[in-house]
Amino acid sequence: MSKNNIWYLPGPFHQYQEDVKALAKEAGLVIVDANVALNRKGEAKEVPEVSIRPELKAVAVVVESGGLRQDDIDRLTAELTSIGVIVESFAEQALERPQGELGETAGRLFQVLEAVNAGVASLKRERDGEVQKVIDLEQEKADLLKQIESLKAAAADPEVEALKAALDKAGVTYRANASKESLQKQVAELNQQ
Known part of the structure; x- marks a missing residue:
């Protein structure tokens, strides 16, 4: 133990x-x-x-006579209130500048958060632009695939298809991409037998 x-x-x-x-x-x-x-x-x-x-x-603020005056306390209270409004509005993603004159700290905080908002908005615009580019490229790809399929369909030569059908019927193998001349030669050899 x-x-x-x-x-x-x-x-x-x-x-x-x-x-x-x-x-x-x-x-x-x-x-x-x-x-x-x-x-x-x-x-x-x-x-x-x-x-x-x-x-x-305990932490206490000591105010000696001649220390903070009532107007200093009022100014600090107003600045803290402004800071509270700025922080709350930023948290709600709707940055709001409080009414009246801002103190130095509240003014600087507002500038910083305004810059952050502008940066975020710029990144969102850039992201949305990139998303649109992807959508456009996907549409172009779909259009090109349709064009390729239509070209393949248009390229089918009825005579080549007839030659392939004759070879298929006789059970003769041939290359899928064999030329017309090659297929004609195989069919001619088949007819000679």
Whole structure:
């Protein structure tokens, strides 16, 4: 029976107040990052208690007096709203420019997504053009095959067909592409026998 000595601890390990490597060594444990472990095979039942460093627990925006003014907050809120409209409209494949003046970030985002849309539209037009070329080529091929068949039918010489029929009736073999003269010679030899 194997010893359960693996401490599955979510990384990164520097986020903990305690020295987790020292604690693991003290307890005879091997640390494995729980975020990437596929299973909990060999998991230790009793592991040291650890806590996350306080400065990593919560992220807060600190506004000191003289920091952000209400008009700055309003401007940022308007820009975030514009960005939201742009992203949502792009996701729905109907890019829309929000009303009013866009902030720098929202304006740049709109330009980038507009360029992406233009590129996609260009690729669609190119694809559609190639599809039409294929359709046209297939029609040309069908037309050429019809022409070939009609030429073959028109090229059938009734005298050659009669010679082939005579040889077929007598059970004599001949080349499918034999010349008229060759067929006449075979029929003449057949008549001499």
